[in-house]
Amino acid sequence: MTPPDPPPTTPPLIAARLVIERDLLLAFRRPEQLLHPLAFFMLVTTLFVLSESSERTVLRSIAPGVLWVGALLAALLALDFLFRDDAQDGTLEQYALSGQSLTWLLLGKTSSHWLLTGVPLSVMAPLMGYTLGVPASASVGIMLTVALGSLALSFIGSIGAALTLGARRSGVLLAILILPLAAPILIFGSRATELAIRGEAYVAPMELLGAIVVLSFTLAPLAAAAAVRISLE
């Protein structure tokens, strides 16, 4: 008697898409959570303005740095929660045990993190830029550069978030872990934004940023999956 065929499994890409859909659905049931990173972004920008002079020219010159530091900190804030809810209610364990490739599932999770955090941040960035004296003509450039950079940040950050899952006092630790890895993103991203603000061509740093995105898109979910498995043991 031949053993029955195993049940057909979902292709990994579909599984990833399902994870994204689930995360988006859950997020829209609790829209306040989406606002936290944005509010934080506004807060950071305001703090910078208060501590520097409110003179237009000064603000304009520090604008790229302020926007990027704000976006990075806001993304870090959201990263802490990336896996936390799912780890607590056992969903993450189900992902690991499901027989699906955990790498692909985490690819989905990190993509949804970017959709829920990075995209709104990049839409908000030109608005914050405007308050810093950046001309409206740079809006598209700022949006594109922050969008691409925050995508890389979500992926690199997912490694840190996965590593600190089982750890206590993980907030500060997460920041320390991510900083060395996120530094190139910060450097190229703010360079790209600065060029965009000045109205110059920002293709070159965007290409470097794009390379980082491709690299982290492919490698980070692997590392994050390994880290999640470790924390679930």
Added chain:
Amino acid sequence: MTWTWFHRLGSPPYVYRLAQRLTPWFAWSAGVLILVGLFGGLVLAPPDYQQGDGFRIIYVHAPTAWLSLMVYTWMGVAAAVGLIWRIKVAHAVAAACAPIGASFTAAALATGSLFGKPMWGTWWVWTPRLTSELLLLFLYMGYMGLRASFDDTQRADRASAVLAVVGIVNVPIVHYSVVWWNDLHQASSLSLAGKDTIATSMLVPLLVSLLGFTLYFGAIVLVRLRAEILRRERAASWIREALV
């Protein structure tokens, strides 16, 4: 034949005894070489044409910087071995490396600052090499912090190993930063091929110093490794004999 040797390296008692026997050799040769190298660099090497006697800082700055990179590489490789083949001793090696690497990275940054102030007029400048070296320090600190945040040794081992492996990309960045970007650091004057751009009388104490520091690291890591193994092998039977 090599395979059995590799297997033996996975055995804590074997490694413990091996470390015990090797440490004096590393320690004494390191001591001699470091003293000779530093003496040569401080007293015997001629002053630099441009930098005068100030260049002698290189005899401590280069070895500390070299250690900061080399130790991380060992740490990353040991972590990878521990992750891939699940060898506990490898994780112990990685754990032993981290504090050494971190302290020498800090020393490299400090001596570099002291070198930079008279030569370039500033204590710090955000060039690619200095920035990536600073990031290396953060990586070490992150590694040790991550380790400390887990109560379970195995989880600590494996989580920090992932971090160590991911962070290893920084090592070539630090090294090649002077090649890829314009940096205040002159491009390395110790090229392996082609003629050296540094005088022999200056070079010899430097090489002696570098070798001495490398052996010194070996001695320290072996001592730390023994402590790590003892801490991990709580109730093992071989410990009684090893402690006599």
Added chain:
Amino acid sequence: MMIQFQSMAQFLAMGKYGAYVWPSFGLTLLVIVLNIVWARRLLRQAQIDARRRLVIQEQNA
């Protein structure tokens, strides 16, 4: 190879760089010594703990 300095004062002055050279060497030496002390202390403590555990084991046996 000859000694490059004519006098002790010259040696300590290091051209005009003494204030930078000596702290560098001192700092490095400090790190070297601290690492030695720290590592040895760790090993000693681990050995003490291991012996203590052995004694307890034997008492329980």
